[in-house]
Amino acid sequence: MTADQVFDLLRQALWIAVRVSAPLLAVALIAGLAIGLLQALTSVQEMTLTFVPKVGAMLIVFWVSMSFMTATLVGFFTDRIIPQIAGG
Template sequence: MTEEALFDVLRQGLWASVLISSPLLAVALVAGVVVGLFQALTSIQEATLTFVPKAGLMIAVFWVSMSFMTATLVSFFTDRVIPMIAGG
């Protein structure tokens, strides 16, 4: 295996991780901004108010996007990693 092939697989692995994590990170960002804006507007400074909605939304989005995450990861392994292990 050459350095170029290794770096190419690493680059594609990092891109797959970005694709897999982007729905959860986007929801966490939006929920954090919305709850932070709500707290600033109402002057409520409760720590659980930021955690509970964000955790609930992230669990819901994880549940919905689980098939996409699995398909992306399986595709990466079957297209890139397994052929490289097999020597192809």
């Protein structure tokens, strides 16, 4: 493998990581903003109020998007990594 191939593979792997993690990060951001706004409006400063709904929303999104994540990672592995290991 040349250096260019390694850098291209690394670039693709980082892009796959961004695509796989984007739904969870987006939900965490939206839930955090919504809960922060709710806390600012009601002056309730409870730590579990920020943690539990955010984790619950992330678990739901993870469960819903698990097939997308798995398909993306398996596709990257079978299309890019295995041919490089096999020497193609």
